[in-house]
Amino acid sequence: MEQNKELTASESLALISETLNNSRKDILRGSAKYFMLWGALLTATSLVIYLLWHLTGKPQWNFLWFAMPAIGYPLAALMGKYNKAMPQNEVSKMLSGVWRVFGAFAITLSAIAIFLVPMHVTLIIVIIMGLAECMSGVLLKNWPIIICGFLLGVGGAVFAMLVKGDAQLLIFTLGGALLLVTGSIMKLQYK
């Protein structure tokens, strides 16, 4: 890029628009890998717990859920370290905020349900997860993600009420798969 190149008015506007667009795509493509990381972790964790619970008949395997943030947050931090040059824009900050809030609610409510007040934690988490997915779709202006989030929240709530025991965990396997799909859509959308 030449510093002294004379630009016409239309060339200047085209340059501004192209630069802003490229930067936006770059940043959101960078966010996609966090969706894929958490999607893969959620799918794997829910399947492992489902299988262990199903095979042994012990619901205590649910304590393994706490391994997910213990593995996920350091991995996400490591990914951020290798990606240190990537700036943040308003959309990537809001996406990160939505999922951090979801994580805080999910971990706190799970801990309360286990140690203090028993509650239907699968129902609550699947609803707020669907909501977070919907919000992500709204921020990204992407209808497939909005619809996936809505179906996960509403369908997941119905599933959680109808199905009992270890089979309930499969809704989180689907949730994890949806996060992987969201990450893939973002990679394609911002190619």
Add this chain to the structure above:
Amino acid sequence: MFPKLDPLLHSELRLAVMSILAGVDEADFTYLKKQTGATSGNLSVQIDKLTAAGYITVEKGFKGKMPRTTCRITPAGQEAFKQYVEALKEYLSASK
């Protein structure tokens, strides 16, 4: 009468740097270099000019053991960028 185009922004590389910084909180030198495709020397010179005009701020520091130069657009820079875009639009609408 058309508004005068800000000569500081009417340069390809400086305009690209300002366009990137207008859309993000902050960006480091490596990112700006990658996005603009400019050489380090050329980019440094243009960043110095934008800093001298008060359009951006530059912070030199370290992230871990690696040196890091972070650039941010200032409110004056945001305003100048906005006025520049408005002026461009006026030029274009008059030429139609």
